[in-house]
Amino acid sequence: MKAGSVISKTAISMAEKQLKIFSDSTKGVTSAVLLSSDGFEVAALQVDKKSASRLAAMGSSLAAISSAIAKEAGISECSRLIVESDEGVVAVMKIPNLEPPMALAVVANDASLLGQLLWGAKTCCEELSKKLGNQS
Amino acid sequence: MTDGEFKIIFTGPMGAGKTTAITALSDQECVSTDVVNTDLEQCDKELTTAALDYGHIDIPGASGVRLYGTPGQERFRFMWPILANNAAGVIVLLNGQHPDLDEHLSTFVDAFWEGGSMPMVIGVGRLSDDDFFTVDAITEALVERNINPPVLSVDVRRKDDVLLLVEALLCQIEVNELGLAEA
Numbered sequence: 049m050k051a052g053s054v055i056s057k058t059a060i061s062m063a064e065k066q067l068k069i070f071s072d073s074t075k076g077v078t079s080a081v082l083l084s085s086d087g088f089e090v091a092a093l094q095v096d097k098k099s100a101s102r103l104a105a106m107g108s109s110l111a112a113i114s115s116a117i118a119k120e121a122g123i124s125e126c127s128r129l130i131v132e133s134d135e136g137v138v139a140v141m142k143i144p145n146l147e148p149p150m151a152l153a154v155v156a157n158d159a160s161l162l163g164q165l166l167w168g169a170k171t172c173c174e175e176l177s178k179k180l181g182n183q184s
Numbered sequence: 185m186t187d188g189e190f191k192i193i194f195t196g197p198m199g200a201g202k203t204t205a206i207t208a209l210s211d212q213e214c215v216s217t218d219v220v221n222t223d224l225e226q227c228d229k230e231l232t233t234a235a236l237d238y239g240h241i242d243i244p245g246a247s248g249v250r251l252y253g254t255p256g257q258e259r260f261r262f263m264w265p266i267l268a269n270n271a272a273g274v275i276v277l278l279n280g281q282h283p284d285l286d287e288h289l290s291t292f293v294d295a296f297w298e299g300g301s302m303p304m305v306i307g308v309g310r311l312s313d314d315d316f317f318t319v320d321a322i323t324e325a326l327v328e329r330n331i332n333p334p335v336l337s338v339d340v341r342r343k344d345d346v347l348l349l350v351e352a353l354l355c356q357i358e359v360n361e362l363g364l365a366e367a
Contacts, residue, residue: 085219086232087259105259112217112234120215148220 055090055180062179063091066172074168076160078136082176083107085149107140107153114140128166137162141169144177152176188247192353193268194237195296196277197288198256199227201309201340203237205277206251208343209350210239226257234260236267241350249350264295273303273353273360276333277340280311280318289322297331303356304333307349311337 063082071077071093079095087108092100110129118126131138136157143150154169194202207214215238218231237253252267254260268274274296278288289306296302306326311318315337323335334352338345 084222086222086234087257088222101259102262106262108219109217109235109255109260109263112219113236116215116217116235148222 059180060091063176064093066175066179067091067093070168070172074160074165076136076156076158076165077154078157079103079155081107081153082143083151083153085111085151090150103153103155107151111140111142111151130162130166132162134158136160137165139166139169141173143173143180146177146180150176150180189250190247190272190354190357191250191252191270192350193252193254193271193274193296194277195254195264195274195292196256197279197282197292198232199229200256200277200279202253202256202277203233205340205346206237206239206253208341209241209251209346211242212240214239223257232257235263261295268296268302271302273305273357275305275307275349275353277307277309277338278322280308280315280337285318286325289325293326293331300331303353303360305349305353305356306333306335307338307340308335309338309340
């Protein structure tokens with residue numbers, strides 16, 4: 049695949065629209081990247097190409113470490129990772145049932161409400177799963 | 185890190201055999217962060233390391249060696265200094281048949297050599313039996329840069345070959361520590 053090379057332009061455009069819907073309806077979201085599990089950006093919102101690439105690579109590493117820790121702890125598969133600071137939140141969530149596997153990385157500022165952010169991100173992941181799943 | 189334990193790093197480009205080497209050596213089940221590889225253009229393999237590999241060699245009654253593997257792709261470069269922090273030495277694994285071998289050598293030596301303060305060993309894999317040239321060429325390229333880590337031909341699937349790399353690195357670490365003590 050190498051990022052978007054196998055995913056159709058229509059699917060990428062659909063993913064970008066979904067990220068926009070999520071951002072518009074969720075307080076504090078500053079950027080979001082849909083990424084492949086091996087760290088390529090597939091679609092991005094409110095972030096330049098270089099930053100999207102870096103966020104995709106870091107999101108993929110974090111998701112992989114989270115999965116390894118979950119496995120080590122015997123708590124099955126990690127579905128979500130949250131990094132919190134005084135100034136904001138980074139959340140990385142796996143998109144269910146996609147091949148190749150993908151995740152959503154979201155950055156939000158301190159105006160965000162964690163519960164609302166996670167709910168919105170989860171809904172976005174479910175929509176992406178439905179829409180991109182239909183494309184493959 | 186407990187007293188007498190070494191942390192060593194396996195690094196090198198994608199497909200050089202870092203995960204295979206650590207798996208071959210580790211006395212414990214390795215921690216893996218393998219994910220589906222979608223970049224088949226760069227390397228035609230099913231899985232790739234997205235964050236790190238971790239294994240451990242137990243040395244009864246004495247110490248142990250912690251084995252950390254880095255991801256090989258440039259986009260995961262941010263992981264390299266994180267993993268190299270407090271490392272006693274680095275093993276750079278290279279694919280001897282790769283057309284970008286020289287570039288890979290420069291990239292990983294430059295990233296980890298730390299001006300000579302980091303003990304290093306270079307392992308070159310996938311060489312044919314009659315290839316007597318590549319190891320010498322790499323050694324010469326390093327000498328031209330005033331860098332002289334040992335360069336060895338290895339098959340990372342063979343535990344003895346990987347152990348040889350680790351032993352060579354432990355010698356380098358010892359020499360380095362002696363040098364520091366005398367300075």
